[in-house]
Amino acid sequence: MLRLTLAQMRRSTGRLAAAGVAILIGTAFVAATLLAGGVLTRTTNDAIAARFADSDLVMGGPQAFAPQDADAIRAVDGVAAAEPVTATSVALEAGSRTVYQMAVPAPSDPRFDPLEVVEGALPSGPGQIAVPQDVADRLGLALGDEVANVRYVWDETDPEADAEEVRDELTVVGTLDDPYGAYAQMGGAAVVSAQDAATWAEEEGDDGTAPAVMVALDDDASLEAVRADLLAASPQDATAQTPDEYAQEAAAAQTGGEEVFTYVILAFAAVALVVAALVIANTFQVLVAQRTRTLALLRAVGANRRQLARSVLTEATILGVLSSLAGLVVGAGLVQVALLVARGADLGVPLPTTVTITPAVVLVPVLVGTFVTVLASFAPARAATRVSPLEALRPADAPRAGSGAGRVRLVLSLLLTVGGFALLAGGVALGMSGSPDVGLLAGVLGGALSFVGVVLGAVFWLPRVVGVVGRLLARTGPTARLATANTLRNPRRTTATSTALLIGVTLVAMMSTGAASARTSLSAALDDQYPVDVMVIGNGADGTVPQDVVAAVTAVEGVDDVVPATDLYAELPDGWGLAPTAVDPTEAAGVVRSPDTIAGLEPGTLLVPEGELQNAGLRVGETTRLTGPDGQTLDVVVALGSSETSLLTTQDARALAPDATTTRLWVSVDDPSDTDVVAAVQDAVAESGTPVEVVGAVVERAAMQSVVDTMLAVVVGLLGVAVVIALIGVANTLSLSVIERRRESATLRAIGLSRRRLRWLLAMEGMLIAGVGAVLGIALGVVYGWAGAATALSLLGDVSFAVPWRDVAIVLVVALAAGFLASVVPGRTAARTSPVAALAVD
Known part of the structure; x- marks a missing residue:
């Protein structure tokens, strides 16, 4: 055999x-x-x-390592060098440009250095710095140039004193590359001397602790033996892992x-x-x-x-x-x-x-x-x-199921479908009522059960759907009537073929609908979380944003509007402090993405977020008195705000703090997904030389859209897989249909049906099977996608349901095209059979 x-x-x-x-x-x-x-x-x-x-080992754990812990690690036999993992932030100023950069101390051992020197060398003493190559290009620095690290130091003995600006003049001794992406998430890293890093950390009140310590061993040391000694010499619950294990x-x-x-x-x-x-x-x-x-x-x-x-x-x-x-x-x-x-x-x-x-x-x-x-x-x-x-x-003819098996299958499919959809609805209700974890579990289980029920019972209802659609098409002529009759000749095989496409299309439609709803809902949530697209915040000693920065930001290409805002400090009658932001509500209406952010903002009103209401003991509708930094008072009515910070009008801010200046800018952009605008704004403020920070929803929105777009790219790949496999299935079904209908095809040819019309007959069969499967899959996918979005995204607030009409149209067109292409080879086979030869088959 x-x-x-x-x-x-x-x-x-x-x-x-x-x-x-x-x-x-x-x-x-x-x-x-x-x-x-x-x-x-x-x-x-x-x-x-x-x-x-x-490094050979990395000491970590839940606790931080104090300087004395690092000394104890260095004293262990077999340890050649040990270095705490620390970093600081520097504001590098050269001419009129300022760049904020993370910096790390120069390594005490070459094995601790993940960076490569492009030109020059690493710092060998105080007053030196090596910068990433892109920072050197941005600031126009070359070896030997001077760059200032601008810092602000507060006098701990006098809390009311202003911060003192300190400028450390540093000499550029090298440029760096990060070939392995060690500091990629932090935007790269500069290297300063260990002495400078320790001095700056002490002045900023850093206690000198580190989350991890790198360890390099002697050449002849046993890793496991030293590991045991290091654990004995380290704080309790410390770990000693290789870099790969730690990672x-x-x-x-x-x-x-x-x-x-x-x-x-x-x-x-x-x-x-x-x-x-x-x-x-x-x-x-x-x-x-x-x-x-x-x-x-x-x-x-x-x-x-x-x-x-x-x-x-x-x-x-x-x-x-x-x-x-x-x-x-x-x-x-x-x-x-x-x-x-x-x-x-x-x-x-x-x-x-x-x-x-x-x-x-x-x-x-x-x-x-x-x-x-x-x-x-x-x-x-x-x-x-x-x-x-x-x-x-x-x-x-293909065997038919007995009545008993049919009834059992019908009852089981109904139970799974009805019960699954009921569980899916319960999961959505749980998710929207504040239990997304339980709701999501119930929703996934309900969706799976209901879909299994739909597929299991497809043999009962799908041929009827095909028949209904076929009868509508039958009005176009006898070829369409024959195509419909042929699809219903073997309901089981037609169901199996259409179900293959239905499964793939359902998943594609579900993911596309869920992704579209997620994008819409997350964009709305970002609009509520961030009042504007981009925010420019003063980062100097007084926090002021000067007028030249306002002009520079306004001139950036892609910026739509700029509105100045002021951060204040005020006290309530019970001494509780508030930090409201003051804006002109008329001007702010042109830059906020969510109108709810400034809804109700008018003179004499203080908008307070819900969390701050509870902390400050305020009630909506009550009148309270604010006391400004210089003793001025202002009576305001408390209202509930949707922003993360409290809001006042600029008019009220002048009464509360007459000398208050602009401390931040609310910036709207033409395209809220264009992150290049943020880089352009950063370049513009860097030219001014004023220490400011640029943040905003544009970056968050772009990151979110990147995740969703990646998901959609995966779905597109799945669509290609499902369509190709379904095309093969439709082609096989039509091939078997051609084998079974050789006599019928010969009879049609004998009474005058042309080869072209015979091929078109099979094409209509293929498109009917594929089209019905695709339409039903799209309908199921949209329902599952909405249910998943409602359950998983309910914590964000109101969920926006969206239908990706473009994706739906593409799926339908591709499915119909697949059905047509699948009929090409079987159609040619049927057309090549001569009427005499086919009629002779017995």
């Missing part, structure tokens, strides 16, 4: 290739997901570990996104494999139908039912192994190409040069792909065992 099985596979190469492509795509998806998750994990761990350079723990604690990403994409891959299983089942049904006479002859010469079933399963196993191995190669190749492209694009993230092949990466796709293929072939294998030596000498 094995030789016969291999011979049959050789004769059915074309048909098996279609099923092989389906499983290849699914396993390639799994392999690519595992490899991509590994790359993300390695990239994150390498970025964290890069800060520790070539893995830090990544798990801070950014579990890689695992979440991997699990989500693996869920997508699982869906792709389910769709592939339906396609494979249809493919083997086609093969069994084609081999009906062969199977009957085998039964006639003595082959038993078990041998026929074993032949089909063996064929499926061979196909699954070969296709899965090919999918593994394709998936690894795609990830490797993506790595090369990403490295060439210089994304600013240290990426590995090659993918890492692990046993899991090899075994999981191959085993899963083979298992799915064999599982999908069980039903066709059973069909092969039912072939009778006498009855199967010609293709027989």
